[in-house]
Amino acid sequence: VRVVPISRSRRRRLRVLISGIGIAGPTLAWWLMRAGIAVTMVERAPAPRADGYMIDFWGVGYDVAERMDLIDELRNRGYFIDEVRFVNARGEKIGGLELESLRTVLNGRFFSILRGDLARALYDRIAGNAELIFGDTVTSIEERASDVLVEFERNRSRTFDLVIGADGLHSRVRELAFGPQEEFETKLGYYAASFFAHRYPYRDERAYVSYTSPRRHVARYALRDDRAAFLFVCVAPREAADPPDVRAQKDFLRRMFSSNAWEIDRITTALYSAEDLYFDRVSQIFTPRWSNGRVALVGDACFCPSLLAGQGAAFAMAGAYVLAHELSATPEHYAAAFHSYEERFRPFVDRKQLAARRIGSWFAPRSKLGLAWRNGVSALLSIPFVMRQTLGSALLDRFELPDFERMPALNSAIQQGRVTNEYR
Ligand SMILES: Cc1cc2nc3c(=O)[nH]c(=O)nc-3n(C[C@H](O)[C@H](O)[C@H](O)COP(=O)(O)OP(=O)(O)OC[C@H]3O[C@@H](n4cnc5c(N)ncnc54)[C@H](O)[C@@H]3O)c2cc1C
Numbered sequence: 001v002r003v004v005p006i007s008r009s010r011r012r013r014l015r016v017l018i019s020g021i022g023i024a025g026p027t028l029a030w031w032l033m034r035a036g037i038a039v040t041m042v043e044r045a046p047a048p049r050a051d052g053y054m055i056d057f058w059g060v061g062y063d064v065a066e067r068m069d070l071i072d073e074l075r076n077r078g079y080f081i082d083e084v085r086f087v088n089a090r091g092e093k094i095g096g097l098e099l100e101s102l103r104t105v106l107n108g109r110f111f112s113i114l115r116g117d118l119a120r121a122l123y124d125r126i127a128g129n130a131e132l133i134f135g136d137t138v139t140s141i142e143e144r145a146s147d148v149l150v151e152f153e154r155n156r157s158r159t160f161d162l163v164i165g166a167d168g169l170h171s172r173v174r175e176l177a178f179g180p181q182e183e184f185e186t187k188l189g190y191y192a193a194s195f196f197a198h199r200y201p202y203r204d205e206r207a208y209v210s211y212t213s214p215r216r217h218v219a220r221y222a223l224r225d226d227r228a229a230f231l232f233v234c235v236a237p238r239e240a241a242d243p244p245d246v247r248a249q250k251d252f253l254r255r256m257f258s259s260n261a262w263e264i265d266r267i268t269t270a271l272y273s274a275e276d277l278y279f280d281r282v283s284q285i286f287t288p289r290w291s292n293g294r295v296a297l298v299g300d301a302c303f304c305p306s307l308l309a310g311q312g313a314a315f316a317m318a319g320a321y322v323l324a325h326e327l328s329a330t331p332e333h334y335a336a337a338f339h340s341y342e343e344r345f346r347p348f349v350d351r352k353q354l355a356a357r358r359i360g361s362w363f364a365p366r367s368k369l370g371l372a373w374r375n376g377v378s379a380l381l382s383i384p385f386v387m388r389q390t391l392g393s394a395l396l397d398r399f400e401l402p403d404f405e406r407m408p409a410l411n412s413a414i415q416q417g418r419v420t421n422e423y424r
Helices: 024-034 060-067 071-077 100-105 115-126 172-177 246-257 264-273 312-329 334-357 368-380 384-395 408-415
Strands: 015-019 038-043 054-058 083-087 093-098 110-114 131-134 138-143 148-152 158-160 162-165 185-198 207-213 216-223 227-235 278-285 295-297
Touching: 015 024, 015 158, 024 038, 024 115, 024 312, 054 060, 054 115, 054 312, 060 071, 060 312, 071 110, 071 115, 083 368, 093 100, 093 368, 110 115, 138 172, 148 162, 162 172, 172 295, 185 246, 185 264, 207 368, 216 246, 216 264, 227 246, 227 264, 246 264, 246 278, 278 334, 312 334
Parallel strands: 015 038, 015 162, 038 131, 083 207, 162 295
Antiparallel strands: 054 110, 083 093, 138 148, 148 158, 185 227, 185 278, 207 216, 216 227
């Protein structure tokens, strides 16, 4: 690894630009600021994004949230789903699993939370401490001998020591510093969509209720304040171009899910009144390297595992934590920090991405036989022993987070006055 000094002046604080105020971005910002690093963040949306679907939260993400002293707040905002229930066209239960078995395997360290609520809780932690720019995006990144010149669409150009792309699956930073999206995206052959509705007439508290026909999965779950959330997953028609706008996405979903079965008619009607449709292809991102000079990536931008992994937000938080740890440990040697961030975290997410690719058929089996097999296996998973034996190694995150408290390089840097740490 080439060791590159970050700045000639050892007393100047490291200045980092983070693109994206989603999940990875604010987590990284919080830990960097804690280590005395100056953070500027730019977010394309005009305000913190409160949108997003329900995500499951466990493993390394849970550990990071605990270290941020955030876990009680997240659990309070979260949901505890007891049952995944598969229903037939008449709405009768035909299978499913009790999630108590999952909670047993994970020692109770598992809950669900709206992505928007998680993002909001993380945002609240950094608001007022980092410099935040909303409604803008990076348009060019020019690496120079001792800094990076960044141009924005709306704001004046600025220089930073480092730029981090935490801007998700369709990362702009990745496009500018690494290459076009197509080079890094593996489409897994599904579309996913979700939206919320108020006063939807059917509610099953603490249950994820789903109707699946071959190649199509639709589900609903009840939220507080008389809201409901809906999730669609379907096999993408071969060679089809992505629907270009929200109207086309809704039309596409109605076509794909057109059926009299269960509540589908009612759900697709509710879809047309939804203001917050999330719609995207289900993809994974593989980037051969997570950094290029003074630019690095984190979260979905470089290792998106797809919704099939069920842990993208957790991995985004853990990746951000490791990156912050490495940068804080060697604040003057960004190349070494980027290298050890990738070396430490990459093998773990590589394994998780591989495991996620095998799960696609659980959501939307392609045939009736596949569907019957899924329903049968799911029922067995209600038994903790079976859950542990079959999915235990996939569910348990075998990754040990490095420890900020035991970080000699940072501590000695702080003692020597080379890093100012506002939070000590
Ligand atoms: C339907 C669905 C269900 C999922 N379910 C789960 C689940 O059960 N459990 C789970 O853990 N994960 C789940 N995930 C994945 C999870 O949401 C993501 O992996 C996670 O949000 C990644 O965090 P991130 O910060 O890297 O990216 P994001 O959360 O996508 O945040 C990126 C941010 O960057 C901003 N941005 C984008 N472009 C620019 C730009 N040009 N300039 C500035 N800002 C920009 C965006 O507006 C956004 O705020 C699911 C995903 C989907 C699609």
